[in-house]
Amino acid sequence: MNIGDVTDTQFDGILESEGPVLVDFWAEWCVPCHMVSPIVEEIGEERDDIKVATLDIDENPQTTRTYGVMSIPSILLFRDGKEVARVVGAKSKSAILEGLGLS
Secondary structure (H helix, E strand, C coil), X not given: CXXXXXXXXXXXXXXXXXXXEEEEEECCCXXXXXXXXXXXXXXXHHCCCCEEEEEECCCCHHHHHHCCXXXXXXXXXXXXXXXXXXXXXXXXXXXXXXXXXXX
């Protein structure tokens, strides 16, 4: 299920939702992010058991700092409000799912 863009103020709220939450940390100027973005959307459309959100690092520096995101794209998977997996860089759909333990 795609949640769409979230902000610093909304972030803690989405982590409180039931089930796993996948968050794509990205920026408008990031070319690899634009390569990964359709894959993340596809995962959200295909997987009803995962909530998918995106967070623009330039507009939301607080959350970006809190989770130590230094390189983008970074895709983080949260369960019960805690980060359980992270994939950094432009990867294939299968590599993303495998890296997050969702394959």
